[in-house]
Amino acid sequence: MDVADLPGVPDWLPDHLRDDGIEELYPPQAEAVDAGVTQGQNIVAAIPTASGKTLVAELAMLSAVARGGKALYIVPLRALASEKQAEFEQFEQYGLEIGVSTGNYESDGGWLGDKDIVVATSEKVDSLVRNDAPWLEELTCVVSDEVHLVDDGQRGPTLEVTLAKLRRLNPDLQTVALSATIGNADELATWLDAELVDSDWRPIELQKGVHYGQALHVEDGSQRRLAVQNNEKPTAAVVRDTLQDDYDEDGNLVEAGGSSLVFVNSRRNAEAAAGRLGSTVRPHLTSEEEAELADVAAEIRGVSDTETSDDLADAVEQGAAFHHAGLARGHRELVEDAFRDRLVKVVCATPTLAAGVNTPSRRVVVRDWRRYDGTAGGMQPLSVLEVHQMMGRAGRPGMDPYGEAVLVANSHDELDELFERYVWADPEPVRSKLAAEPAMRTHILATVASGFARSRSGLLEFLEETLYASQTDETGRLERVVDDMLTYLERNEFLEIDGGDGEARSASKSSGDEPRDELDATSLGHTVSSLYLDPMSAAEIIDGLRDWQRSAAESTTADSDGGFTTASELADEQAAAGEADPDDISALGLYHLVSRTPDMYQLYLRSGDREEYEMELYEREDELLGPTPSEFEDDRFEDWLSALKTARLLEDWADEVEEDTITERYGVGPGDIRGKVETAEWLLGAAESLASEIDTDAARAVSEARIRVEHGVREELVDLAGVRGVGRKRARRLFEAGIGDRAELRDAAKPVVLAALRGRRKTAENVLENAGHRDPSMEGVEPDSDVDVLDDDPRDRDEDGVETGEDQSSLGDF
DNA sequence: TGGATCTTTTTCTAGACAGCATGTC
DNA sequence: CTAGAAAAAGATCCA
Structure with a gap:
C-alpha cells in the first residue's frame, strides 16, 4: 500500500513518511490500515518486534488527533517511555504536543491535558485513573504496547484493569493493542472487540x-x-x-x-x-x-x-x-x-x-x-x-x-x-493473572475507591470486562477471591461493606440474595488507593506505626491497659498520656518497616548472612517497629531478616557510607542501591501520609528518615542537602568547613564556600544562588587556604569529623 | 617451599512499576 | 523432587 492512499491521516503525513524513505507500508501495516486503524477501529496487532509496530501506533494516534482527539501510548517500562517520546517528537514540527508521565519524570511545559499524545507507563495511567485526571475523558485513542505482558503475574493485572477502566470511562475509545506474536492473539481481539492483525512477517x-x-x-x-x-x-x-x-x-x-x-x-x-x-x-x-x-x-x-x-x-x-x-x-x-x-x-x-x-x-x-x-x-x-x-x-x-x-x-x-x-515451537498463549490475590487486593480497593463499582455486584460486573473474565467460564473462582479480598479490606478498615439493613437491600438489584452488598472506601482506603500502595503494605505500615505509638505512650505513662484496637481509642489514650516522642523512632526502624512490605523487593540472604543478621536483630530489636516473629515461623522470620538486611543498606546510605563499601558489603550493584533508595523514598513518602491520617506523632520522624535516604546524608546535613545543587558530598564538605545549614550558607564567607567546594567557581555560584544568597558572584574570590577539603571516606572519621587514621579504623574490624 | 595446573566442593541465582514536588558530583 | 556455571578450596606435580 502506497503512503498516499492512507485514509484519515493528516495531510502532511505522506510527505513526512517519504522524507523518511517510507514509500510503501509493510504488509502487516497495510493490513492494519485495511482493518481501519486510521478510522478509529479497534485493532490487535500481533506482529514481530521491528516489523513496524510503531508506525501502526502512529497512524492510529495521528489520525485520532487529526479528528480533534487525544491519544495515550502505554508502555511497560520508563526507559521505553523516553524512547517513544523521542520518536514522537518528530511530529512536533506539525504542531502536535507530546507529553510524558512516569513515576519519576513528568514532561514540563504545561499540563498533560494540553498534549495531543501522552506517553505513560501502565502503573502511571492506573494512578491517573485513581486520582481522577480529568483529561482522561477526552481520550479518543489508546495504544497499549507489549500487551502480551498481561500474562505477567505482578504487573499484568494492572494493564488489564487499566484498559478496562479507560474503555468504560469512554465507550467510544479506540483501542490499539500491540503484541509480540503469541498463541492466542484472537482471544485478545475478542476481549477488546478488535480486528486482528496476526502476522509473522519481518522486514529482515x-x-x-x-x-x-x-x-x-x-x-x-x-x-x-x-x-x-x-x-x-x-x-x-x-x-x-x-x-x-x-x-x-x-x-x-x-x-x-x-x-x-x-x-x-x-x-x-x-x-x-x-x-x-x-x-x-x-x-x-x-x-x-x-x-x-x-x-x-x-x-x-x-x-x-x-x-x-x-x-x-x-x-x-x-x-x-x-x-x-x-x-x-x-x-x-x-x-x-x-x-x-x-x-x-x-x-x-x-x-x-x-x-x-x-x-x-x-x-x-x-x-x-x-x-x-x-x-x-x-x-x-x-x-x-x-x-x-x-x-x-x-x-x-x-x-x-x-x-x-x-x-x-x-x-x-x-x-x-x-x-x-x-x-519449531509457537509461543504459549497469554493468560490473565488477575485472579491472583495480591492483584485483586489492590485493584478491588482502587475500583471501589475511584467509584467504578459501589457494590459487590457492580464490582463483579466490572470484572466481567477484563480479559480474565473472557478467558474463563468458571466464575466461582473469581467470586471466591473477590469475597476473600473484600473481607481482608474490611478488616483493615480500608472498605466498609454495608447493606445488611432493609434500605440498602431494596436499593440493590439482587433483592436480598446478597445481604452485604454495598461497598464504600473509607477515608483511609482512599488514601491508600491514591498513594498507589498495596493495601497489605499500607496495613503493615499502619500496624508498625500504631505499635510504636502504643509502646511510646506506655513508656511515658506508668500504667496502660494496652490493647488499643482503633486509631481513635489510641488517640484518646495518647492525649491522656501526653505526646509520644517521635525522637524514639530510629531511622533503622522505619527503613525496616518499609522494607518488609510487599512493595519492597528485598535483598537475598546469602550463606553467612543468616547468622550475621540474627546477631544484628538481637542487638537492635528494640529499634524495630512491631513484634519480631518467632524463629519457628520460618518464612516470616526469614522475611524479617532479609528486610533487616535491606534496612541496613538504607541506613548505611543515609549514614554517608561510600557507594563501593555498600556494594561490597551487601553484594549488590550500584543500580541496586539506587533502586532500593528510590523505593524506600516512595514508601516513606506514603508512610508519612499514613502517619498523619491515622493520627500518630511519627510523621516528622518519617519525613526526616525519608529525606535522609533521598539525599544519602546524616541528620545534621538534612537542611543543607535540601539546597538545589548540593548532594551528600557537597553538603558534607560545606558542613566540615563550618557551614551548618542553609541560613549559614547564605551568610558564609565566600572564600570558605569556594574552598569547601574545591575551588569550583561555577558550582559555588550556583549553590549560593540556590541557597538564596543576595550576591552569589564568585568573581575575584580566592579559596580560603585554611579550609581542609575532605576527600575521604566518612568511615575513617569519628563523630567530630576529625580524621582518625588507618590503624585506628582497622581496629573496628574486630 | 612455591607456584602452576588440575580436580573437587561449595556457592549462588532476572527484572523494576508507583506519591509528591523539583533537581546529583 | 529437579541445574549448572563460576568461585573457592583442595590435590598434585615439578622445579
Whole structure:
C-alpha cells in the first residue's frame, strides 16, 4: 500500500513518511490500515518486534488527533517511555504536543491535558485513573504496547484493569493493542472487540539455529561449519564467527564483521562471560576503535567508583560489555550507545536487554535457556515467548542482510530438544493473572475507591470486562477471591461493606440474595488507593506505626491497659498520656518497616548472612517497629531478616557510607542501591501520609528518615542537602568547613564556600544562588587556604569529623 | 617451599512499576 | 523432587 492512499491521516503525513524513505507500508501495516486503524477501529496487532509496530501506533494516534482527539501510548517500562517520546517528537514540527508521565519524570511545559499524545507507563495511567485526571475523558485513542505482558503475574493485572477502566470511562475509545506474536492473539481481539492483525512477517529475515559441536544447525535443515577452537567455549566460537567478515562465492565482501548479543541467566554469568569474550574480541579491534573504547571505559569509571564499574570498564576496553539491572543508569546507557555505535562488539546480558530499549544485533546467542526459580525449586526453562523475544533482537533493519539467532546445545539430545522446544515451537498463549490475590487486593480497593463499582455486584460486573473474565467460564473462582479480598479490606478498615439493613437491600438489584452488598472506601482506603500502595503494605505500615505509638505512650505513662484496637481509642489514650516522642523512632526502624512490605523487593540472604543478621536483630530489636516473629515461623522470620538486611543498606546510605563499601558489603550493584533508595523514598513518602491520617506523632520522624535516604546524608546535613545543587558530598564538605545549614550558607564567607567546594567557581555560584544568597558572584574570590577539603571516606572519621587514621579504623574490624 | 595446573566442593541465582514536588558530583 | 556455571578450596606435580 502506497503512503498516499492512507485514509484519515493528516495531510502532511505522506510527505513526512517519504522524507523518511517510507514509500510503501509493510504488509502487516497495510493490513492494519485495511482493518481501519486510521478510522478509529479497534485493532490487535500481533506482529514481530521491528516489523513496524510503531508506525501502526502512529497512524492510529495521528489520525485520532487529526479528528480533534487525544491519544495515550502505554508502555511497560520508563526507559521505553523516553524512547517513544523521542520518536514522537518528530511530529512536533506539525504542531502536535507530546507529553510524558512516569513515576519519576513528568514532561514540563504545561499540563498533560494540553498534549495531543501522552506517553505513560501502565502503573502511571492506573494512578491517573485513581486520582481522577480529568483529561482522561477526552481520550479518543489508546495504544497499549507489549500487551502480551498481561500474562505477567505482578504487573499484568494492572494493564488489564487499566484498559478496562479507560474503555468504560469512554465507550467510544479506540483501542490499539500491540503484541509480540503469541498463541492466542484472537482471544485478545475478542476481549477488546478488535480486528486482528496476526502476522509473522519481518522486514529482515530471521534465521534461527542451534549450535552443537563443530556446526551450526539452521532451521531450514542446513548446517554450517562453526568450529570450536582448543580451549574455547562454544559461545566464544559463535561470537568469533560473527566478528569475521562474510564473503559470497565470488569472494566479495557481503557483510563486515558484526556484533553479537549473548543472553545468559544470571548477572554473575553475564560479567564472567563478558570478561572472557573480551579476549575473543580484542584481536578484531582497529586502533581507532581501541582509542574510542578507552574513552567509553573512562566515562564508565566516572559513573561510579565501584568494582562493578571497574569490571565493566575493563571489559569495554576489550570491546565487550555486560548489561544487567545492577548497573547504574549511566552504565546502561553508555553500554547501549556503544553497542548501537558498533564500538562494543559483544554484550552479555540478562533479560533486561530483551524487554528494554531497542538494541538490535547482527547475531543473538541464547546461551542459557533455563533460569533459577526459587518458587519452582530449581531451574525452569524459559518460556517460548521470552526466547523468541530475545531472538527477535537479531538483525538490524537496513544494516544486516539477515539476522541470526543461535541457541547453544551441549549434547546431541539437547540439540534436538532445543529445536523442538524453541525453534519449531509457537509461543504459549497469554493468560490473565488477575485472579491472583495480591492483584485483586489492590485493584478491588482502587475500583471501589475511584467509584467504578459501589457494590459487590457492580464490582463483579466490572470484572466481567477484563480479559480474565473472557478467558474463563468458571466464575466461582473469581467470586471466591473477590469475597476473600473484600473481607481482608474490611478488616483493615480500608472498605466498609454495608447493606445488611432493609434500605440498602431494596436499593440493590439482587433483592436480598446478597445481604452485604454495598461497598464504600473509607477515608483511609482512599488514601491508600491514591498513594498507589498495596493495601497489605499500607496495613503493615499502619500496624508498625500504631505499635510504636502504643509502646511510646506506655513508656511515658506508668500504667496502660494496652490493647488499643482503633486509631481513635489510641488517640484518646495518647492525649491522656501526653505526646509520644517521635525522637524514639530510629531511622533503622522505619527503613525496616518499609522494607518488609510487599512493595519492597528485598535483598537475598546469602550463606553467612543468616547468622550475621540474627546477631544484628538481637542487638537492635528494640529499634524495630512491631513484634519480631518467632524463629519457628520460618518464612516470616526469614522475611524479617532479609528486610533487616535491606534496612541496613538504607541506613548505611543515609549514614554517608561510600557507594563501593555498600556494594561490597551487601553484594549488590550500584543500580541496586539506587533502586532500593528510590523505593524506600516512595514508601516513606506514603508512610508519612499514613502517619498523619491515622493520627500518630511519627510523621516528622518519617519525613526526616525519608529525606535522609533521598539525599544519602546524616541528620545534621538534612537542611543543607535540601539546597538545589548540593548532594551528600557537597553538603558534607560545606558542613566540615563550618557551614551548618542553609541560613549559614547564605551568610558564609565566600572564600570558605569556594574552598569547601574545591575551588569550583561555577558550582559555588550556583549553590549560593540556590541557597538564596543576595550576591552569589564568585568573581575575584580566592579559596580560603585554611579550609581542609575532605576527600575521604566518612568511615575513617569519628563523630567530630576529625580524621582518625588507618590503624585506628582497622581496629573496628574486630 | 612455591607456584602452576588440575580436580573437587561449595556457592549462588532476572527484572523494576508507583506519591509528591523539583533537581546529583 | 529437579541445574549448572563460576568461585573457592583442595590435590598434585615439578622445579
